[in-house]
Amino acid sequence: xxxxxxxxxxxxxxxxxxxxxxAVTAIPGPIQPPPQGAAQIVFYRDIxxxxxxxxxxVALNNRPVGTLPRGxxxxxxxxxxxxxxSFAPTRPDPNQFxxxxxxxxxxxxxxxxxxxxxxxxxxxxxxxxxxxxxxTAMIVTPAMAQQEMRGLTLIAG
Numbered sequence: 001x002x003x004x005x006x007x008x009x010x011x012x013x014x015x016x017x018x019x020x021x022x023a024v025t026a027i028p029g030p031i032q033p034p035p036q037g038a039a040q041i042v043f044y045r046d047i048x049x050x051x052x053x054x055x056x057x058v059a060l061n062n063r064p065v066g067t068l069p070r071g072x073x074x075x076x077x078x079x080x081x082x083x084x085x086s087f088a089p090t091r092p093d094p095n096q097f098x099x100x101x102x103x104x105x106x107x108x109x110x111x112x113x114x115x116x117x118x119x120x121x122x123x124x125x126x127x128x129x130x131x132x133x134x135x136t137a138m139i140v141t142p143a144m145a146q147q148e149m150r151g152l153t154l155i156a157g
Contacts, residue, residue: 025155025156026153026154026155026156027154027155027156030154031073031075031154033107034077034105034106034107035077036104037080037104037105038077038078038079038080038104038105039077039078039079039080039081039102039103039104039105039106039107039108040075040076040077040078040106040107040108041060041075041076041078041083041085041100041102041107041108041110042073042074042075042107042108042109042110042145043058043066043068043073043074043075043076043110043112044068044072044073044074044109044110044111044112044145044148044149044152045068045069045070045071045072045111045112045113045152046070046071046111046113046148046152047070047071047151047152048070048071048114051070051114052070052114052133052134052135053070054089054090054133055067055068055069055070056068056069056087056088056089056090056112056135057087057088057089058085058086058087058112059085059086059087059088060076060078060083060084060085061083061084062084062086068087068112069155071152071153072152072153072154072155073149073152073153073154073155074154074155074156078102080102080103080104080106081101081102082099082100082101082102083099083100083102084097084098084099085097085098085099085100085110085137087112087135087137089133090115090133090134090135091115091133091134092134093115093134093136095136096115096134096135096136096137097137098110098137098138098139100139107142108139109139109140109141109142109144109145110137110138110139110140111137111138111140111145111148112135112136112137112138113135113136113138114134114135115134115135115136
């Protein structure tokens with residue numbers, strides 16, 4: 001009886017260690033509007049306990065701008081212009097990255113959502129056929145974003 005309890009205790013500790021994520025810093029207050037002449041991009045992810053737990057590295061025009069764990073929000077004030085939003089790690093999927101054109105004073109909300117789970121193909125080329133972690137960038141209306149961001153943590157991404 002002692003041996004199964006030890007095994008259970010070890011498994012519990014390993015599970016808890018596996019849940020420890022990247023440390024992020026919460027920042028106080030609501031999201032501030034963009035400065036005069038600038039635009040703003042707000043990135044967020046649902047808590048989604050059944051979604052991939054990867055911390056995403058977000059980039060604008062292939063330049064890193066922050067990291068986004070699940071259940072968090074961060075924003076960037078940017079110069080007006082055209083930006084391609086990309087992130088990693090993710091499995092490839094058509095149209096998962098978005099290109100947006102921003103005018104001065106414009107605020108765009110981008111939800112990084114999990115792609116549907118892809119079933120494993122045990123008769124295919126190999127283990128890569130079972131990769132289920134993937135995300136897509138979705139442009140969300142301000143009203144929908146405000147509703148979905150309730151309860152999420154604003155971080156210094």
